[in-house]
Amino acid sequence: MEWTGLSPDDAREKLEQKDKSKRDKRMSLTEAVKEFVKDGDHVGVGGFVNSRPPVAIAHEIIRQGRQDLSLAFQSAGLVPDYLMGAMAIRPDHFSISRLEFAYVGHEYAGTSSMLRYMTENNKIVIEDWTNYNMSTRFKAGSMGLPFLPTRSGLGGDIEKCNRSQYIKCPFTDRDILLVPACHPDVGIIHVQEADIYGNCRIKGQTFTCPEMAMASKNVIVTCEKLVEHDVIATEPTRTSIPYFAVDAVVELPFGSFPGLCHDIHYYGKTHLEYYKGLTNGFRKGVVEPLREYFDKYVFGVKDTDGFIGLMPYEQLKYARQVESRSLHLQQGLQEPGA
Template identity: 35%
Template sequence: MTKLMTMKDAVARFVRDADLVVMEGFTHLIPFAAGHEIIRQRRRDLTLARLTPDLIYDQLIAAGCVRKMIFSWAGNPGVGPLHAFRRAVEQGRPHPLEIEEYTHFGMVLRFMAGASDLPFLPTRNYPGTDLTRVNPAFKKVRSPYSDEELWCVPALRPDVTIVHAQRADTDGNTQIWGLYGVQKEAAFASRRVIVSVEEVVEPSVIRSDPNRTLIPGVIVSAVVHEPFGAHPSFVQGAYDRDNDFYVKWDAISRDEATFKTYLDDWVYGLDDRAAYTGKMGARRGELQADRQMCAPVNYGF
């Protein structure tokens, strides 16, 4: 049975109030279209987790969707802070925001533990840091092999993970190339998985190049065909990062009234991602990626 559906239907079925939601992508392949649909459907009391929360989490916070954030770094990469995030933490606007902070590697270990169905994973990552003082989730364990004490982090098991990718088939077998984050680990740790893609292809295309398959269809709940679904981030082989947008975001997010206007114009005022890309006008064409094809490989034996 096909798992193909619209983003509206995928979010309605698989993202619920008070869920722990992960929207992964490390600069590359950030699922902005899914975030906008969550805002449009006015989900509330979400816990968001991600290694590097950036603009889409800022937008979800400003829209009143978020109760808590679990993360390792937050900001507008190369530009400055996330102003809605700061207002929520420092001033409680539009709602107070609870935060739980780790290092990048600590978050990776949390996803790895969840994906492996383990309660925790140990690390040497934390001696000398204040994170263990301010975050009670860190615990110490004694190694049964070396008799040394190690810090450990608990498994992270999201209710739903949302990933954007270059292509998938209708069964959810999903292929990614270019810069990886922890999409695979987050997906395997999650109860439900939504995959949005630039292109839906036949299973024969997936089988012809199996090493690109990062997420198998057996763990995928929904597949959404969503071209330009990661803008303003980039998709290797499809479109470039919209650096101008990231720079402009600083001014948009500093002022609450300007922020509200952005949400009204670009999220609430649009039915779906197709309307968003239509509103982009010529900018969409300006961001189209050049063709740099890799050499073919021989899978024969």
């Protein structure tokens, strides 16, 4: 078995050696990415499709430039599309060599042109799984197990293009699928709240962020809001990720934008669809607008403040106002530019 990321033994060894102390882990995103994302790393992408995607972390990785990253996630849209877009524009500066995934796309907003470009031009190695297969792989990693059995992702062709194994269940005598643990070198996760030690509170669906955090060698967390440790300690059952799994805490409001962050802001649909349109154009040979996008919104800014600073206030305001409201209270709100 060829492990991508860490093997279960290595993951265990690294964790035994890790400083698990309860210390202030605040740092800038620039520092966090510099310290915890290396060339060749296996990167676990948190969130789900365009919900709580770690967009700010992805942009910083692109700005700093890395080579031969591999990505592992269930379903994602903006993050792989930004990373593949950057590789398409400046392969000498940034590249991905491999994707382990179940879905790349934007659901209502359509399929991923960057996934099409990269695969149809044979620029990337892929390994298909189902969503539950990938969730199970992170869960196995989080449990310290080399694999877990599952009844998903078998019977068709998916199992033929990944490292899962059929076995006969020793108890039922029926076929069952085993999926190997996934231990990323680094998990990149955006959450609503964290304290300075890295205790995280996720609001709404957790997706597979807690499992990914526990499975990864290192974890970078960006949060909408830094909260007092006392807030965490008064209701610790609400902690989704415990501090000793986290290595860097970066307070970054709008760190998921133009994705959605539950209870904080809805999709930045106008900007999301704008970027999506540029990737569609790129696949059809219209290269310059995508290059100009990266020059302006990613390479042309120092950090996330710069990126969000380029967003029209009306778009941010609308995304905030429309989130978590009933239809009744949404009446009269109009997406700017839509």
